[in-house]
Amino acid sequence: MKSKFSYNATVISCIEVTGEIRIIRVRLDQPGFRFKAGQYTMLGLLRDAPRVPEAQPEDNDVEPGGDPMIRRAYSIASGSIQDEYLEFYISVVSSGALTPRLFALAEGDRLYVGGKAKGLFTLDRVPQQSNVLLVGTGTGLAPYVSMLRSEVLANRERRIAVLHGASFSWDLGYRRELESLALYNDHFNYIPTISRPQVDHDWQGLTGRIPPYLEDPTLEELCGFELEPGPSHVLLCGNPAMIEDATGRLERRGYRQKRPREPGNLHMEKYW
Secondary structure, three states: OOOOOOOOEEEEEEEEEEOOEEEEEEEEOOOOOOOOOOOEEEEEEEOOOOOOOOOOOOOOOOOOOOOOEEEEEEEOOOOOOOOOOEEEEEEOOOOOOOHHHHOOOOOOOEEEEOOOOEOOOOOOOOOOOOEEEEEEEHHHHHHHHHHHHHOHHHOOOOOEEEEEEEOOHHHOOOHHHHHHHHHHOOOEEEEEEEOOOOOOOOOOOEEOOHHHHOOOOHHHHHHOOOOOOOOEEEEEEEOHHHHHHHHHHHHHOOOOEOEOOEOOOEEEEEOO
């Protein structure tokens, strides 16, 4: 079966954060791709594309005559106000279908990028005057990086903070960029935490998983604003288990999920 999709973009750089995490930048053949910060698009490679040597056997069965193109959704990390390239923050799933192929890409290689951006995980429904806490695990940081690069830091009327959790300090992608933003923007704070400090001996920052911090009074001091449902909104992105735990804790504080045609101050995007 011939796929109706074809390669339409070129890899211009692959930045290795760790052996399991990369930042991939791609340039589209046709310029003018438009998106809102927080949205996602599809990436795709043919099934006969090479996989990294260390990848495990694929855990999915392919039906005979199935589509030869593997496509998955990925949040866009680049800012929406620049159009030179699209950036993606990706962690490898060694038994997966697409990521071991994406990790085999090198500069100059070709791939498929979806024709349009999708998703409602944006700041459109967050009032301009509301403070915002962006909570993410792993590569769930990607849409927040896009938001910060696009428009959030231009609005100095509200405070914003990023609470990012990872297993180890070396997994904290974009750490240097976010530390620099926090240093030069007094309305923004960056709050990283790692869950395995027993291995990461040089780490001097916060430790532990994210959800308990949402009930810790010291978090408000780190954010620089009160975590009250009226004046502040919270966005959750990443591990579904983290989102479920965090949602329960925030709802006990009075936050309510944003649903279609229903107001709310708690927004979420579950990964994988």
